[in-house]
Amino acid sequence: MMAGLWCRAGRQGVALLLACAAGQVAAASASQPAASEAGRPQQARVADALEAGQWLQRIQSAAASRSYRGTRVVSNAAGGVSSSRVTHLSDGHQRYERVEGLDGKAQVQLRLNDQLMFLSPATKVVVTEQREAVASFPRLPAAAGQRALEHYELRSLGTDRIAGLEADVLLLKPRDGLRFAQRWWAERDSGLLLRMDLLGPRGDVLESSAFSELTLLPRPKPESVGKALREIEGWRVVRPPLQRVQLDAEGWHQVRPVRGFQLIGAYRGVLDPESPQAAQIPVLQAVYSDGLTHVSVFIEAAAATPTKVVRQPMRTMLGATATVMVPHGEHWITVIGDVPLETALQFDAGLERRP
Template sequence: MVKWLLACLLAGHFSLALADDTTQQDPWMLLDKAAHAARDLSYKGIFMYQSGTNSRSIEITHMNAGQGEYSRIVMLDGLPQELLSQGSDIVIFSPRNEKVVIEKRRGKNLFPALLPVNLELVKASYKAKVTGQERVAGREGVIVLLEPRDDYRYGYRLLTDKEFGLLLKATTLNQQSEVIEQIAFNQLNLLNMSDMEWFKPHVDPGKPYVMEEEVPAGLAESPQDWNLEQLPPGYRQIDHIKRMVPGKKTAVNQLIFSDGLSSVSLFIEPLVKGARPKVGQTTVGPTNFYANVNHGHQIVVVGEVPQATVAQIANSVHFK
């Protein structure tokens, strides 16, 4: 009996030592490995998105076999929707009424590729530390806590796979350290494949396909009559898109800002005569919306960031 108790105590001390060793790891090296693993590995899995009472199951297939990076994301709940990406080009297939609408988008960091390959912007806005271990989808992981350096971004608790580095779970925390969003694998298989048969949409072939109208490249680069001043610290503009919206005669400007991890979209469009302008601020889960009117233009800012961030970006728009 004494030997058995001694063995249990030694095992307990050994487990504590392992936990201590985990917390001594360099968090930025773990995050760098996670950023590359999401793009370099081939894998297939199902992850769950949760925010408040809303939840969705999503299937992802990702391949990188030397000829480029490809992925297919399928919504398993609610209305069917598929997303195919090749490199930074994204195409969304959305059945709407009696047609399938095809939308083209530019690259956005999607789970598990939430982290950029270059972490310098993230390092400037967040502090990182290893806080422990957790097991998800049958795989052991290391927890890295990202704490914001100011009130213009949320915190994140990220679980990276011990063996391969892939991000297994991402939890978004508000300023009170409360969970406001979580994405986590519940099934995950690492693959060794080269067959591309899976890389095609599975939508109703009987419905017509409609391509969303885009503004020609030359027009998208036309001079603008506004500029941006005093953006929140750490945020930089990473994209500017002009897109036609059904029912509107003029294009909508969409500017995307990021601190390397969080992203915010700013929409600017001329007010339509007789239309009721949107003014105010609201919150839905982790997403904040802010709308105002400036020099006859509707300004709307949307992002999974604190209220102060969307408000400051909206108020940074100044017309010449």
């Protein structure tokens, strides 16, 4: 949204890596423009609470239960663009997903139910995590539902075509300035998201995730899900130490919560688990959600940072992703999320260290 989620920030598999130790943002860039606006302007219709809730449930269910294969393209207003090949299989009991990056260094992400694996084909190394992961397009967060509708108003914008498929177009308009609007294209028959835009205050597209081509697949046989994992037989498996913790028990308190965001999990782990153990940097991650978007707060002891790394405070927006990195006594705080910069700053300002 960190060598699984520890060093991968942003949303929907964007080729955006935050080098937390160095405080540098690297993003793939290309000459391709961001996704264009919807083709046919239509009159917006505000959905009532019941209809809005049904839409969220339908879209969430489609992402979990439907099987599909396609190419996902993520672009942002800063010129960054990345693409990946996505295969998602669901037999009604188990879910398998394979995401292969098509740009830059060869990397593959596998998911079997709640187990998340990051593959490095060049080194034959698998980094595996077992925890609830931040949802990525076309999935919605597990908390999407009534809580999300407390902070967003759902509007119907009519219909359009994406990747050759008919889609209903929906707008999630925020009820305050602490979050971005989202525009969705949901496949007419299944409800599967075909495209998702994050919009700035003036309606400009800050980031877009979309399928450039997509094939909806029949339900697979159960044995085909297990067979898909055979590609990593014989690879070296790295299981980084990862512990779910209570943020308060770790000595940190969000004394001024950001309106609408709730803490959904806190974890203690290490940066770059593939590095030698002596070089691994312990880090604490707290994940907050308003039901549709996530913000991660990373807390790292300054003394643990290698002496060769030069840190500088940072406040920046890359597309829709805000990044704030600031010193906090004997620690460094890094806030990352698809929210306005002012919202990210509130997370830092409300965090306090207590003995």
